[in-house]
Amino acid sequence: MDQRFSSADVERALGISSVSYLGTGTFGETWKVVDGDRVAAYKIIYRDDADLERLRREITSYRRVASENVVRLDNVVPLVIEGRRRVTLVFEYIEGGDLADAIPQDRPTADELVNLASGLLNGVSAIHAASLLHRDLKPANIALRGGDYAHPVVLDLGLAKLMDVESITRYPQMIGTPMYMAPEQLRGERALKASDLWAIGVVLYEAATGEHPFVAQGETLAWDEFFKRIARKPSLPDHIPASVADLIDRCLSEQPHKRGTVAKAIRRIKGD
The missing domain is CATH 1.10.510.10 (Transferase(Phosphotransferase) domain 1)
Structure with a gap:
């Protein structure tokens, strides 16, 4: 799948100048975001109708998953990209490829x-x-x-x-x-x-x-x-x-x- 957003789009939405595209999947595209000492993976959801508040409630279940073999889901945040609010899932960043x-x-x-x-x-x-x-x-x-x-x-x-x-x-x-x-x-x-x-x-x-x-x-x-x-x-x-x-x-x-x-x-x- 092709990349939809540019680095400039994501940097502007986050107010951070250190981002890099990781890939596109079924639901959206993922970016590596470096903010000082903090490194995270931001998955920007393509669907315009994604319900931010519902997703915030739902991730309570996902936070119960505790395993070194499962990525940690930290937050759900809104990002405004190309004039539209995009629900974004914030995960720990795993170094090493897939x-x-x-x-x-x-x-x-x-x-x-x-x-x-x-x-x-x-x-x-x-x-x-x-x-x-x-x-x-x-x-x-x-x-x-x-x-x-x-x-x-x-x-x-x-x-x-x-x-x-x-x-x-x-x-x-x-x-x-x-x-x-x-x-x-x-x-x-x-x-x-x-x-x-x-x-x-x-x-x-x-x-x-x-x-x-x-x-x-x-x-x-x-x-x-x-x-x-x-x-x-x-x-x-x-x-x-x-x-x-x-x-x-x-x-x-x-x-x-x-x-x-x-x-x-x-x-x-x-x-x-």
């Missing part, structure tokens, strides 16, 4: 892959413990603290729900980019805790192999073909540690109940 940038460069080692899996499960567990779902877990929403595969940090926690988007992708659109959402979400059904497990399975497969388990890079599929593919689990390379391979296999079950629970997945990845 998983989407790391995957094309190199593969994680076996130990890093196990730690990546463990970190993602711990992060999602913390989100679920706060009675939240993520709903949009993908490599671009996973930061790597210090650029280390072994220290993932889940970003954009639950924004799909926070922004009142029950299903980001609607049937029967075409699939033109790698997909990370569970089959039930893609069919427009209610997201489940197991939906986040599906996403973890897809993300780990891609981190381990450099490829999406069902869709080739740049490939465009009709929905019927895509649903046929996800009904058949992908083969797993031998170099993937057994605990991670088992996790991926369970997570990529088309039926949600066969994916198990995050708590059981954590115990398995630890070898308990």
